[in-house]
Amino acid sequence: xxxxxxxxxxxxxxxxxxxxxxxxxxxxxxxxxxxxxxxxxxxxxxxxxxxxxxxxxxxxxxxxxxxxxxxxxxxxxxxxxxxxxxxxxxxxxxxxxxxxxxxxxxxxxxxxxxxxxxxxxxxxxxxxxxxxxxxxxxxxxxxxxxxxxxxxxxxxxxxxxxxxxxxxxxxxxxxxxxxxxxxxxxxxxxxxxxxxxxxxxxxxxxxxxxxxxxxxxxxxxxxxxxxxxxxxxxxxxxxxxxxxxxxxxxxxxxxxxxxxxxxxxxxxxxxxxxxxxxxxxxxxxx
Numbered sequence: 001x002x003x004x005x006x007x008x009x010x011x012x013x014x015x016x017x018x019x020x021x022x023x024x025x026x027x028x029x030x031x032x033x034x035x036x037x038x039x040x041x042x043x044x045x046x047x048x049x050x051x052x053x054x055x056x057x058x059x060x061x062x063x064x065x066x067x068x069x070x071x072x073x074x075x076x077x078x079x080x081x082x083x084x085x086x087x088x089x090x091x092x093x094x095x096x097x098x099x100x101x102x103x104x105x106x107x108x109x110x111x112x113x114x115x116x117x118x119x120x121x122x123x124x125x126x127x128x129x130x131x132x133x134x135x136x137x138x139x140x141x142x143x144x145x146x147x148x149x150x151x152x153x154x155x156x157x158x159x160x161x162x163x164x165x166x167x168x169x170x171x172x173x174x175x176x177x178x179x180x181x182x183x184x185x186x187x188x189x190x191x192x193x194x195x196x197x198x199x200x201x202x203x204x205x206x207x208x209x210x211x212x213x214x215x216x217x218x219x220x221x222x223x224x225x226x227x228x229x230x231x232x233x234x235x236x237x238x239x240x241x242x243x244x245x246x247x248x249x250x251x252x253x254x255x256x257x258x259x260x261x262x263x264x265x266x267x268x269x270x271x272x273x274x275x276x277x278x279x280x281x282x283x284x285x286x
Contacts, residue, residue, distance in 0.1 A: 026277025032270030036263075040086040049077040051084040051237040060253050070255035072245060078255060081237040082263050088238045089219060089267060092152070096218035097211050099157035104164025105200070105207060111165070112172030113195050122169070129162050138221065139230070147230040152222060163214065164207050171203030205282055212275035216268045223264050239264050 039046060055075035063070045069078035111122035129137070138155045145151035175181060176199060184194045225231035226240030234241060239260040246257025 024277070025273040026281060029270045029273030029275075029277055032266060033274060036086050036090060036267050036270070039083050040090050043084045043087060047080040047083040049080040051081045052076065052235045060249070062253070063255055069259045070253065072242075072256045073249060073253070078242070078259055081242060082239070082259055084237040085239045085242065085260065085263070086267075088232055088236065089222065089264070092149070092222035093215045093219045093267070093271065095153055096156045096160070096222060097215050099153060100160030100214075101164050101207065101211055103157055104161035105168050105204070107161065108165035108168030109172055109195050109200050109203075112169035113176055113191070113199065115173070119169070122165070126162050126166065129159065134159060135221065135224070138225070139228075142225065142230045147233060149232060152225055152231050156218060156221070160214070160218070163210065167207045167210060168200070168203055171206065172199055175199045175202055209275055209279045209282060212271055212278060215271040216275075219264065219268050219271065
């Protein structure tokens with residue numbers, strides 16, 4: 001049976017073409033990310049209250065018309081803090097991926113292209129980093145540098161680049177033997193031009209798809225670090241901090257931890273769906 005015949009009889013042709021052209025996970029994931037991006041950009045307008053304003057008279061108030069998500073133990077509006085937190089957590093998800101992506105892509109390209117001793121030293125460095133649990137190594141680096149987002153980004157860059165480097169290296173090892181790479185060498189192009197203009201653009205698709213999945217891990221790590229008191233510092237609104245603050249009140253004021261926890265899940269779900277959609281569209285498994 002053809003695709004047109006299999007489609008619903010009343011479904012418009014344009015919609016059927018869109019469904020075939022764009023995977024559903026890509027649409028849903030992109031929609032979720034767009035939703036949080038709008039919240040982050042429009043926080044000053046959308047949020048009904050200042051995220052750090054304390055109304056002692058309204059402390060631990062449940063969801064109501066005045067405070068749809070309730071208030072915390074300091075009387076701060078949970079909805080406003082969830083909205084403003086989108087800025088911080090989107091920043092964590094993006095910057096926590098960008099730095100490892102750049103470092104790993106560069107290192108993997110160089111190691112895969114030159115091979116030999118360069119590749120051997122590279123793999124031994126990778127083995128050393130992989131010998132330590134990911135989160136434990138991150139916590140150790142942040143403990144040395146001190147709490148804060150800057151320390152988190154440095155720790156992510158020092159630990160998270162390994163996965164990207166291994167992906168790129170594997171692709172470069174194959175592509176450097178291809179006909180177009182041999183032709184570029186025979187024309188006398190420099191190593192830098194061959195690596196970053198000819199080989200790397202053909203090797204990055206898998207890493208780009210993986211970066212969307214990695215954003216989920218980065219987001220959860222950022223929330224975990226803040227939960228432990230080593231990431232974003234109070235009174236700044238951040239979902240991990242809000243979950244930590246609500247832990248002591250989970251039985252009496254469930255809304256303090258529930259709503260920021262749901263925000264973390266939804267944003268992570270959006271990145272995961274986007275990765276699946278990109279992988280399906282580009283023919284790469286995330």
